[in-house]
Each structure stands twice: as C-alpha cells, then as structure tokens.
Amino acid sequence: MLPLSFREDEHAMTQKISLNVNGKTQTIDADSDMPLLYALRNDLGLNNPHFGCGLAQCGACTVHLDGAAIRSCITPVSAVGDGKVVTLAGLGTPEKPHPVQKAYVEEQVPQCGYCINGWVMTAAALLNRNKKPSDADIKNALTGLKCRCGTHMAIMRAVKRAATMMG
C-alpha cells in the first residue's frame, strides 16, 4: 500500500512517503510515525492546519481524508496511504468557495480564527452527508471541537446558512 524505500544515510529511520494532498501527489521523507500534521505544515508548506493540542482534543489540525474529517495531529503519515487529503486551502478559494467558507465570511465568524480548520472541515463533511441537518445534528457533528474566543453562536448561524445554500 505504501510506496516505501529506506534511505541509507543518517536519516535511516525515514521513509519516502507519497501523499495526495489537495489533488496533488508529492513525496516526502519522513518517519512513518510522524503525524500527518507535520508533513502538511513543514514538508508540504501547507501551514494552515494548526497545532492546537497534538491529542485530537481540539480540532485545529482537522483535514479531510477521503471526505471524512480527521485529526491530522494524531494520524501517522504512514496511515494515509493513497487516501486523498484535502486541507482548508483545498476546500475552496475566494473565487470558488465552499458554501461553509462563504457562510463563514458572510456571518463574520472567526475572532482569532486559529480553530477554524476543525469547524469548517467538520461542518463541510457533515453537509456532504446530511443536506438538511437540524440544530441538534449540527451540534452533534461539531461536538468536541474547541473555540476559545467563544464564536459558537456565529458558527451555528454560518453552518445553517451553508446548509441553506447547499439545499
């Protein structure tokens, strides 16, 4: 499953690992147990997924793996295989925004914004499988994510707005 090849230099522990991120396949040298987060941030220059806890407790590092929201801070890079990774930068652009992103701007959700990956990527994954979520559906999908600035009210407004756009 993994295109592995051991190097013989001082970095004997590292492996060549191919990652498909935002539609592009790139190969990196890394420890197989290194979390995907560090591959994205340091090896692929996609510094948007954030380090919040390294414990899968906050969501700041969330990306999509084959459409599902996962915590990249605890996902070993070797576990990604040929799965397709999408980060917030790959979800949408100002020219072609994902409805959750568009709704986030319209509702002026973020304060410091550091938590955004968790909320937007998880909400996007929810709306992919449930076009008409109830308030309870949204809260249940987003439970466990952290926002220290307390933007929860605006988050709810934005996700509901995005659902309307998609519906």
Next chain:
Amino acid sequence: MTKMEKASTFSRRAMLKAGGALVVSIGMPIGLDTVLAINTAYAQGAKPPLTPDQLSSFIAINADGSVSAFFGKMDMGQGLFTAIGQIVAEELDVPFKSVKVIMGDTATSVNQGGASGSTGVQNGGKQMRVAAAEARRVLVEMAAQKLGVIPDRVTVTDGVVSDGEKKVSYAELIGGRYFNVQLDWNKQIGNGLYAPGKAKPKHPKDYKVVGQPIPRDDIAPIVYAQTDYCTDVTRPGMLHARMIRPAFAGAVPVKVDESSIKDIPGAKVYQEKGFLAVLADKEWDAIKAAEKLKVEWSDVQPPFIDQKVLYDHIRNAPVRKQQVEGKPTGDIEEAFKTAARVIEAEYEWPFQSHACMGPACALVEIKDGLVTCWTGSQKPHYVQNGISNTLGTPTDKVHAIWVVGPGSYGRSDADDAAMDAAVLAKATGRPVRVQYTREQGTGWDPKGPASIHRARAAIDASGKVIAYEFLSKGFSRNDVNTNGSQPRDTLAGHFRDVALKSGDNFGVPAESYEFANKRMLWETIPPLLDRASPMRSSHLRDPVGPQIHFASESFMDEVAAALNVDPIELRLRHLKAPRDIAVIKAAAKKAGWQSRPSPRRDQTGTKVSGRGMAYAQRNGTTVAVVADVEVDRASGKIWARKFTVAHDCGLVINPDGLKHTIEGNIVQGVSRTLWEEVKFDTKSVTSVDWLTYPILDITEAPETIDVVLINRPELPATGAGEPSIRPVAAAIANAIFDATGVRIRRVPFSPDRVKAALA
C-alpha cells in the same frame, strides 16, 4: 493590500512609495516659494523619528492616495482593524477601503500599550482619531494654499480637497512623503499615550463611516487559509525548540543525559540553570527529543497546598496588602451594630487558565546584531523591552513583530515563549522557533488568581439596606506583570534564577450602588511558589472582574431574596447612575422580565428553569445581563439557554463587530462559570489539556444571545473587549437560585457540584 496586511512583509519606506513615483504638484495660483515653504513645513521625504510626538508615527498618505494607519495596539480578533480603519477614514474623509491599519510592529508603530484592558478603541482609537483629524487639517491647509483659497472654503470628499471648482488630492499634496507635523504628546507611553494636534475632530452628528456595520476584511483570508499565524512564520536555517519543564514545580535539572537523544538527527540540548530545551532541525525530531530526553531533577519539598484546602488557605493566609478602594461612606461598623438584621455570604473562585486555542509559539532571529522576534504576544512593544532586558541588547537593536496568534485573553504564555526563543537564538546562533506543548500552554501559562469574596449587608427594622461591605481576598492579579518586559516576569527569567517578584493588586466591584454606609476593600496574599511556577498569577480576560462581580452581584440577589423583593427592583432602589439604570431597564425590557421575588417556587420535576440578572461597570462601559437557565436536578447539569445583554460603551464604532465581541464574551463567560478550574496537586498543575481543563462545548452553548446596543454618540467610545464577560457568572448563579432556591457560591458550577448542592 488588505486591512490586515502584515507590517512584517514590507518596509515603511517601500510602502510609502507604493502606487507610483513621488508626486509633488506645484501649481497656480500661489508661487513656487510658498508651495515649497508649506511642503517643507508639513511634508518631507526623510522619515521623522518614530516618536509619539510626530504625526508621521500614526498616519501616512501613500503615493497612490491610500492611507496607512500605524497602530500601537493589537486586534485579538474583536474587529479592531476595522474599527480603527473606520475612525481614521472618518476623520480624514477618505474611503474606508483606502485605509490600511498596520499594527503591532515596533518598527512602524509607537507603544500604545498593545491589547490591554479593552482600550483598543477607548484609548487607541481616541489617539488615531486626533491624529487623523490633524492630518486632515494639515492637508486642507496645504490644499487651500495651493488652490489659493482660505481653508474654511474647501470640502474634502474621498481624499480630494475642492473649493467647488479647483481640486487637489491628498496624494498630490503629500503622497509618498512623510508628515512633518509635531503633536502635543502627553509624554506617556502605553495605554495612556495621547498626542493630539491642533485639529478638532468631527462632531459625531457628521459621522458617515463611524457607526456603520462594516465587515472585517481580515476574515476572508482566515477562512481561505491565507493568513499566517505566529505559528506559521519560518526563517531559513531555523531550529525547532521544545522547552522541558519540571513535572515537580520548583525542581531544577541536576543531570541531563544528552546521550538519551543521540539517535535523533541533529538533536541537541541547551541548559542554563533551570532553563532547559531541546532543539532540532526538524520539528518532529524536536518533539521526539523532548519525549526521550532523560533528566534527573532536584528533590524539592512539594510547593503547593492540597487543592481541597485552597479556599481555607486563602481565608487563613496572612494579608500581604490591604487596600480600601474609593471613599467609604458613613460609618460601616456603627451601622452594622444598629442593624435589625445582617445578611452575609462568602463566594469562591478558582484559578483559571488562558487555555489559548493553541499553546504559544515564537520565533527569534539574531542577524547582524539585530534581534527580530515574531510573536503572538498582545504587547509586542513590551516584548521588545523584555528581549532587550533578557539578552542585554539595546532596545533599538530589538525588533518585535506581532503576528496573530492562537487567541490571547490577557497575559498568556505568549510572552514567555518569546523570551525562551530569544535565549535560545542567542545561545545557538540560529533562528529558533519555540512551540509550547498543550501541556505547557494550559499547565504553565500565568493563571487568573483564585479568590474569596465576603459581602455583608445591614438591614434596618423597616427592611431598608443601610450598610454594605465587600471584601476581596485572593492571590494577587500580578505575581507576574501584565507584560513580559522584565526578566522577573517571564519563565526565561525565573528558570535562569531571576526571582519572581509578586506585586499587589486585586479589586472591588465596579457599580454605582448607593448606601448610607458603604465600604469596599481588597487584600492580597503571597504566591504559593516564588520561583518558576505554573500557578503564578497574572491577567486573564477582564482581570479579576468575573470573580468580583460573581460575588457582588450574587450578593445583591441574596439581599433581594432575603427581603422578598424583585432583584431588579432592589438594584434600582440603590442605583443612581442614569446609564446603569438604563442598561438594566433595557435588558429587563428585552428579556420580558416579570417583576417578582426569586426563587420561583412553582416548579416540580427534574428539569427546572429560572432567570437571573447581573450588571457591572467597567472603565466607562456599563452592561446588564439577563440569563435564562435550565437546571437538570438529576444530573446537576446547567444549560445557560438564553442571554439578553444591554451594553452601553458610549459611541458605537461598529455595531456588528461589537455584537460579535459581546457574544464571544458571553460564551467565554459561560465556559468559565460552568466548567473552568485549574486543578493541581502538591507538585504541580494537573489540568493540562482539554480533558482535564474542559471549556464549553457547542452542545452546551446558549441557544440565543440577544444584544441591545445603547449607542451614545455624544459620549466617548469606551471598551467592549471585556465588560460583558463580567456579569455572566452572577447572572447564571442568580438564575439557578431562581429555578431551584439553592444558592451556589463556588465556581465552576460543574454538574457534580450542582448536584451535590441540590441534594
């Protein structure tokens, strides 16, 4: 360029020239000599010194006519970029879109205090208003001379000065050159800095931009993953560092086994007394090295008390300083002697953590004798001082650049990370990026202080409150200062043997209750550990405000209940300040408050609901909150379902930004009230992540927050970043009492505690 373009990405000089070549228009009808004289007086190519007495330190007109506003305070996500842009655009009569606010870079802005005490608009905006007004005055004078008319005869529209026929733009007048205009500086730096010119700012009735709900244009770049946070800055040749903190507070490393990390490529150790770090070229290697490094720590006595006796400790601890605030009225002791009845209560508030969304991160590079620090600290100018004092480098050789961080909410761990990075960059000769772990972010940030609060009221035979006394007793709010400008205030100092020097500061309620006899005072006690301590206290959003007003506004309710009076009715009997009365009435009206005493006494069953209110002032702002809560008597779980907030902060600059700021305050306030408590044992802090230091989850968030903004354009704009968090805890406590008849006097109102209280 967007409103939040980073000052770090371009030089001030380059920016002034952006948009085209220098334009110096010389036209009729005045002569060349006059034009040159005016230009010499008001404009120049070389940059005047970056001092508060220079207009150029705040405002520049770029060659393309856009305006740069250099701001020495920071936006922590509450929309200050927008609010300041609106104030500057308003006074200059330029389009909002043409103003770029550049903040938090010590090379481009003077020290206006950073983010501090909700003064971004209150003090910072006040200064930017007079600076922009002065710039307009000067530009109008230059234009009038150039057009050959008197200044009173011209109008300014979108940065173009016209007498009705002839016109000249700001860009033509000065674009690309600096103002050479002296301001009347009050010689203060920080929050108190004020430097007006000769101009009189606009009358609020003429406002077109101020007061509008203009959206934040720093939001889209966040949402589209285009914003670099302080965690995202890199430099060539950079080392990744992780700090190693003792598991036993007060312990120091006695033996560090470097061979334990020899298998990790490039990993190295840096130790200086108790200051210990690992560094590596790759971040993952630094993380592994931090995990694997074997350290033998010194034996020390357990530095902390058992958490079970925290409040007894505060009660019994020797008072280090006592201060009576304000002027007591009447004779409090005599009044209590004559009272027909005395009502007394005591309230308890735990240590709380900033628990920022991400632990702090900072990067320091030392190149050609210049130290550059990229920091998420809300006070980069003090980081500049701190690095200067920590490394012994002259201040003018230190450049601190604020880059938005993972939240802040006061004196967080950000200042510590900046100093750690500075020490390591100097030691290694390479740029060093320090990223704290979650455990360090929550475990080792300066804490909001724990406290107890005693209130008593004397009632006469007719049921009138004749005396009121309020006492706060707690750990100081300033074991470390509110900024990291001195080594005694940061962990890099403490671990390198600079003693922690705890200052004395607490507070009393901010309200306008009038009683014939009234006294309010505070007392501080010594810190638990006078060295590097995970329990050192400092400012946490609305420093000591939530705890004090939890107590004082709960107590007002207790008095009302004891007298069988509606809680708002009791407050209004004793309040005299018209704005305080107005916010309470506005909140009550919007919430549909029915006058009756608490508790309700009409509910049976497991789930009961209640309503409660609280109000507080904060530095010119006044806010009243009504909370509607549901209590599950079986589980002890509280749902603060609905809030109604009436908020008066004088002139409203941006109602939309203000509403978002208030919502954030309320939600963070609910979190601190229901969940937040630093846990510790005798060795160290044990609440070190989101499981052990839980905050409010979205499933527990309010359903509704109704905000009533009372705009008072005739009054100065005061703060909004903190006032509305202040009354939240008491409003919830009062609502729980209304629902259940049970008074909870200790925060947080966690389910187990509520359940026990209701049993």
